[in-house]
Amino acid sequence: MARIVVLGSGFAALTAIRTLRRQGVDAEIVVVSPRDTLTYLPSLIWVPPGLRSAADLTLPLAGFFARHRATWHQGTVQRVTDGGRRVITDTGEIGNDVLLVASGGRFLKRLPGIEHALVPCDGLPPALAIRDRLDAMAGGSIALGFASNPAEPGAVRGGPMFEFLFGLDTLLRRQKRRDSFELVFFNPSQQPGQRLGPRAVTGLLAEMRRCGIRTHLGHKLVRFEERQVVTEGGAFDADMILFLPGLTGPAWLEGSDLPRSPGGFVQADATCRVPGLERVWVAGDGGSYPGPDWMPKQAHQADLQAVTAARNIAAELAGRRATARFRSELICIVDTLDAGMMVFRNPWLNLTLPRLRALHWAKRGFERHYLREYRSAAG
Incomplete structure (x- = not known):
């Protein structure tokens, strides 16, 4: 066998x-x-x-x-x-x-001072650390950003960082603490999230402006310090840094x-x-x-x-030729905790839907559907 x-x-x-x-x-x-x-x-x-x-x-x-x-x-x-x-x-x-x-x-954790940043998609420990640190903060500045692999620019995972960004904005508003916090989104590109398509990028940046989120775009990252993000275009203070490096x-x-x-x-x-x-x-x-x-x-x-x-x-x-080819397809619901913005892209279509409450529930429904087999197998 x-x-x-x-x-x-x-x-x-x-x-x-x-x-x-x-x-x-x-x-x-x-x-x-x-x-x-x-x-x-x-x-x-x-x-x-x-x-x-x-x-x-x-x-x-x-x-x-x-x-x-x-x-x-x-x-x-x-x-x-x-x-x-x-x-x-x-x-x-x-x-x-x-x-x-x-x-x-795995994430490329080579940027000097990366130990001062939380990498949210690196598993449960950093996500729990974000929760605990946010609960302990009375106010301050939170910086969120992502970068790519310089040798392979497509090796980037930016969608989750947009979700953490808008999710924190919604959470702080629910807690009536948003006025005590500054949210800053940073990225080396002037047009972050380009893989989602131009309409999606325009929509995400417009949503940041609507939510009062400050941006620091188009400047290469130099290093992180304990309470500061340093780029070639200047530095800014941050009491908590959330960052997704490029992938390898x-x-x-x-x-x-x-x-x-x-x-x-x-x-x-x-x-x-x-x-x-x-x-x-x-x-x-x-x-x-x-x-x-x-x-x-x-x-x-x-x-x-x-x-x-x-x-x-x-x-x-089975002795046959291996001829199957995968299709390239992007499906992303950028969740905002109370709603979501959806992006779909394949070689023929690039569709963007605005912030809709139903999309938050669609994402939760998909989670339940996807995990059903594993939960039932676990008994």
């Missing part, structure tokens, strides 16, 4: 496992990750206002693995060798007949056999195959793919890539 090794247990990994079984693949599946839990990262924005707790967003995966006949190997990947056939972890080595890299990306690939790629893109990701083609290697595939944020410059690093795109990779793996195991 063939052995498929899946690196990671996030969105792309779990979607790939589910798709493999739906495609009738009866191979052994081994999942390599440090934890057998899923943290639902899109809802971290609701932790500071108390709409979600750590328990709400952390789902055990033992039931899901059992349902899909997948074995969990607890371990952290150190490197991949032998053309992808051998995975070396801190708890042992695992051979495979098929390798799927779905271990996600997993650290274990150093010393591994897999080809890398300029930005440090696993190189992939439109079928999610890693070129030059046999039976090695990649899905999700850890890969660099051909496509439009606006192609997002988000869970929805990771799911689309995971389905494609799984279908191609199934085809090859």
